[in-house]
Amino acid sequence: MHRIDCPWCGVRDESEFQYQGDATVSRPKFKASEEAFFRYAYVRENPRGWHTEWWHHVGGCRQWVKVVRNTLTHEIHVTGTPADKLAHPRKVKSP
Amino acid sequence: MHYSALSLLWQGLKGHKGWGRMWRDPEPKSEYDIIIIGGGGHGLATAYYLAKEHGLKNIAVVEKGYIGGGNVGRNTTIIRSNYMLSPNTHFYEKSMQLWEGLEREFNFNAMVSQRGIINLYHSDAQRDAFARRGNAMRLAGIDAELLSPEELKERVPILDFDNARFPIEGGLCQPRGGTVRHDAVPWGYARGADSRGVDIIQNCEVTNIRIEGGRAVGIDTNRGFIGARKIGMAVAGHTSHIAAMAGIELPVESHVLQAFVSEGIKPLLDTVVTFGAGHFYVSQSDKGGLVFGGDLDGYNSYAQRGNLPMMGHVMAGGMAIMPSIGRIRMLRQWGGIMDMSFDGSPFICKTGIDGLYLNGGWCYGGFKATPASGWCFAHTIARDEPHALNAGFTIDRFKQGRMIDEKGVGPNPWIQ
Ligand SMILES: Cc1cc2nc3c(=O)[nH]c(=O)nc-3n(C[C@H](O)[C@H](O)[C@H](O)COP(=O)(O)OP(=O)(O)OC[C@H]3O[C@@H](n4cnc5c(N)ncnc54)[C@H](O)[C@@H]3O)c2cc1C
Ligand SMILES: [Zn+2]
Numbered sequence: 001m002h003r004i005d006c007p008w009c010g011v012r013d014e015s016e017f018q019y020q021g022d023a024t025v026s027r028p029k030f031k032a033s034e035e036a037f038f039r040y041a042y043v044r045e046n047p048r049g050w051h052t053e054w055w056h057h058v059g060g061c062r063q064w065v066k067v068v069r070n071t072l073t074h075e076i077h078v079t080g081t082p083a084d085k086l087a088h089p090r091k092v093k094s095p
Numbered sequence: 096m097h098y099s100a101l102s103l104l105w106q107g108l109k110g111h112k113g114w115g116r117m118w119r120d121p122e123p124k125s126e127y128d129i130i131i132i133g134g135g136g137h138g139l140a141t142a143y144y145l146a147k148e149h150g151l152k153n154i155a156v157v158e159k160g161y162i163g164g165g166n167v168g169r170n171t172t173i174i175r176s177n178y179m180l181s182p183n184t185h186f187y188e189k190s191m192q193l194w195e196g197l198e199r200e201f202n203f204n205a206m207v208s209q210r211g212i213i214n215l216y217h218s219d220a221q222r223d224a225f226a227r228r229g230n231a232m233r234l235a236g237i238d239a240e241l242l243s244p245e246e247l248k249e250r251v252p253i254l255d256f257d258n259a260r261f262p263i264e265g266g267l268c269q270p271r272g273g274t275v276r277h278d279a280v281p282w283g284y285a286r287g288a289d290s291r292g293v294d295i296i297q298n299c300e301v302t303n304i305r306i307e308g309g310r311a312v313g314i315d316t317n318r319g320f321i322g323a324r325k326i327g328m329a330v331a332g333h334t335s336h337i338a339a340m341a342g343i344e345l346p347v348e349s350h351v352l353q354a355f356v357s358e359g360i361k362p363l364l365d366t367v368v369t370f371g372a373g374h375f376y377v378s379q380s381d382k383g384g385l386v387f388g389g390d391l392d393g394y395n396s397y398a399q400r401g402n403l404p405m406m407g408h409v410m411a412g413g414m415a416i417m418p419s420i421g422r423i424r425m426l427r428q429w430g431g432i433m434d435m436s437f438d439g440s441p442f443i444c445k446t447g448i449d450g451l452y453l454n455g456g457w458c459y460g461g462f463k464a465t466p467a468s469g470w471c472f473a474h475t476i477a478r479d480e481p482h483a484l485n486a487g488f489t490i491d492r493f494k495q496g497r498m499i500d501e502k503g504v505g506p507n508p509w510i511q
């Protein structure tokens with residue numbers, strides 16, 4: 001069970017949240033190239049290790065929470081609001 | 096050694112001490128004509144068909160763990176060809192036809208059991224959608240039958256036909272669908288490939304793909320460099336990781352899917368039932384255990400284990416449709432890593448790099464595809480061009496707007 005620290009509600013169970021994917025991609029400007037839109041819609045790094053991602057607190061405050069989580073261990077390093085710039089842990093743990 | 100009733104009898108008389116290895120354990124050579132990365136079902140089937148259908152020699156399959164340790168030994172063993180979109184319809188039907196002759200062909204008992212698969216529907220709209228899919232299947236020459244509630248009651252009496260939330264209005268049945276003993280599939284293909292000269296190299300992890308002048312020339316592994324003229328990638332859940340070694344970016348995310356097995360019980364269910372609306376599907380193994388599963392856990396993961404919320408959700412789905420299983424105890428549970436593509440359909444194609452080929456994006460449905468995937472991938476590698484059956488399964492389809500989105504849910508791999 002992931003336990004996610006919502007900046008608004010505190011630590012809550014994963015089952016209150018809906019996963020919303022990679023938080024490092026952002027919608028290109030309207031006039032951006034087709035390539036930019038293609039990458040936005042389809043290309044993902046899909047890392048083994050630290051991943052910055054969205055969890056929608058749909059069963060709580062309904063805010064979007066940014067989470068840095070390890071895809072190999074499911075460990076959560078840090079959470080924040082959408083505007084927060086969250087860093088990955090400096091030393092990547094090799095589990 | 097040819098397996099037969101006679102060889103079984105003979106070995107029985109000798110106390111079963113004379114069975115040889117099923118495949119050799121060779122040291123890697125310094126160079127091969129073709130290397131397949133990944134010794135799962137797809138990699139081994141590819142090597143088998145390269146040797147058998149194309150007469151090629153000097154082939155290796157390199158596997159970082161042991162044969163059968165990946166998804167090929169983790170799935171819920173369902174085979175079917177009940178798709179609607181034509182690239183999928185024809186491809187999966189090819190696979191079904193290969194399953195039908197496979198055991199005889201590679202002389203190994205994979206317990207292919209065509210016990211039928213039934214998708215339940217609960218509303219008029221869902222019935223119409225299922226009828227449409229069934230018609231698409233029949234137009235392609237595939238068996239499909241729409242079952243009325245009465246027919247369904249006869250066929251699967253243990254379902255809850257008095258369910259207020261999801262009233263069962265009927266089901267779409269593919270009689271030729273069913274189950275296969277999953278472990279036997281890589282074993283049978285490995286044995287068949289090995290006997291045709293393919294080297295199967297276990298405990299050999301690929302750490303880099305070497306590319307020189309736009310051409311793949313070999314792989315770095317924990318057992319040293321191995322040269323190759325052609326390289327096929329078939330690593331399922333690790334597709335992004337291996338493709339990144341060659342600088343290829345993919346519309347793929349890795350997600351965990353769980354499977355569950357109950358204690359053995361007397362015969363209860365003689366077909367496969369899927370309750371899509373409740374995220375639950377089930378069959379009964381020959382040992383008597385109910386084998387069931389549901390949806391992805393729903394977050395990127397390489398951890399090969401699932402979490403409690405999805406476990407509870409799957410059990411609730413089971414209880415909703417088959418309340419009689421409530422007192423059965425759970426015996427086993429595990430997870431596997433799915434390479435979820437962004438339209439739910441696979442890749443069997445060339446890449447932008449000469450001599451490098453991609454097989455992946457199998458999502459949670461790649462077990463049934465194993466024979467056709469190997470067959471088509473072997474064709475693509477041997478001829479350096481796709482077969483008509485896999486011509487649509489390219490990486491470029493996303494850029495060209497030719498997605499094969501069977502579910503119609505768009506680029507959200509965790510709900511595909
Ligand atoms: C719980 C669960 C239920 C499923 N149910 C079904 C079902 O009912 N029906 C169905 O059709 N499909 C099902 N699937 C999907 C199916 O199992 C997979 O799509 C399919 O097995 C993937 O192909 P594979 O057999 O080649 O994969 P794998 O067996 O995973 O083979 C890939 C191999 O590549 C190896 N590898 C990875 N990286 C490297 C490297 N760097 N170097 C060397 N080797 C490497 C891995 O160790 C692995 O052995 C299910 C999957 C799961 C997890
Ligand atoms: Zn909250």
